[in-house]
Amino acid sequence: MDKDQSEMQNVGFFGLYKETFKTIFSWKKIFFQITISFILPLSFIFLAxxxxxxxxxxxxxxxxxxxxxxxxxxxxxxxxxxxxxxxxYLTLLFFFSLLSTAAIVYTLATVYTDGDITFKKLLKILPSVWKRLALTFLWTYFGFFIYNVVSGVVAVIWKTTISDTTFGWIVFWVLFSIYAIGFIYITALWQLASVVTVLESSYGLKAMLKGHDLIKGKRWLSWFVFFVLYCFFAGILILFYVFVWNFTFFTIIIGIVCLFLLMNLFLVGYVAQTMLYLVCKSHHGEPIDKAGLSTQLGGYLGQFEPVFRANKDVELGQTQSHPQVQV
Structure with missing residues (x-):
């Protein structure tokens, strides 16, 4: 990450993806290890x-x-x-998704604080980070569930009233557009909450609320960032569905190509969500205290008491007092 956090507030849609790709290529080794260990199994499980x-x-x-x-x-x-x-399937998807999120967010945070990151060290912190991310995910899942139940009720009302009319189909596409906007927005909120869970003291519902506060002022940027990811995701699935049932050698090649594309799409998405977090923090004028962040990250390794166990907040934009490392 070449840009200072103060410069991140001026990063737009293309700038965010530029920083995402630049970061991935600058730290190829660790991202390759994460991709092969966590994101490749995630992609394979999804397509299989x-x-x-x-x-x-x-x-x-x-x-x-x-x-x-x-x-x-x-x-x-x-x-x-x-x-x-x-x-x-859902258990494995849940497991590898959270591991991928934890690994990439922790890696980017360590890079940001100029810390030393190795894959061996990364494996040590994953159990602690994974538990916190799981609670945040459960709250997000509950939010998606409520959203889809309400949407389902609206769909039933549409089906039983005006579905057979021309006006009804116009209403359908309007409702579908509203649903898609809301679904992608909740996804962006979930991804920000995941980053908050790893880098700050909050997790679960509190992380969701902090993610909601962060996204203010950058809603359209966050929406377009994940909208593009969903478009590529849909394109990969369409390609997979069209060619996968022919059962020829060409089908195997297309399957491998789709696996490779999906794996890289997941990697870009996980890195982009952390970049979006930095953009939102900078937009709100909330500088990240690198020493405090180092304390938080070091807590996962047991170097000293982490702030989330000491019941102290690493609040947005606040400088913390930092404990001394015990030798």
């Missing part, structure tokens, strides 16, 4: 899930309407297997 879930759905639908008792029992067992598979 698409194929396996579709095969299981096809097998269930093939026999679903058959009246034969034994076939009906077979379908029931396949449904049980389907939901077991879903549970394993």
């Amino acid at each position: 899930h698409i194929i396996i879930a579709d095969v299981l759905n096809w097998r269930i639908e093939r026999y679903d309407h058959n009246e034969n008792y034994y076939i009906h029992r077979r379908v029931s067992s396949q449904w049980i297997g389907y939901w077991i598979f879903k549970f394993i």
Whole structure:
């Protein structure tokens, strides 16, 4: 990161991505290790899930309407297997997603404070950071759940009232646009809250609230940053869906290309969310106290008592008193 934090407030959409790519290429080794260890399994699990879930759905639908008792029992067992598979998939996705977030945010924070970062050191801090991120994720999941329930109620009302009219379809696209804007905004809020969880004393609901305060004044920037990521994400999925079912050598090549693209997209997204955090902090005139941040990061390694255990806040824009390292 070549720019001072005070300069980050002037960084726009293209500048943010420029800093993202510059940082990745400046620290190629550690980001390569993180990508191979956490992001590659995450990407593979995501794409493999698409194929396996579709095969299981096809097998269930093939026999679903058959009246034969034994076939009906077979379908029931396949449904049980389907939901077991879903549970394993979501668990692994959750696990590797949080590990990737923790690893990249911690790495960027260490780079920012001019600290020494190695992959071995990174592995030591992940258990502590992962637990805090999990609580933040659960609150985010609850927010997404409420948002989708409300959206589902609106969709049912639309379906049962004006869905068959021309006006109804106009309303549909308006509602869909509003839903998409809100969904991407909540995603941006979640990503900022994740960075706050790692770099500050707050986690869970408090991290979400701090993320909400940070994003003020930079809502459209954050929305466009993640909107572009979602567009590329959708493009990769479309490419994967179009070619993956041909079962030829060309299909294998396309699958590998999609895996490579998705892996790099996740990496860019995780780094971009931390860059957005720095931009938002700078926009609010809240300088990051590097010594205080070093104390926070050192706490994960047990070098001294971390502020989140000592019940002291690393508040936004406040300089902290820093404990001496015990030798």
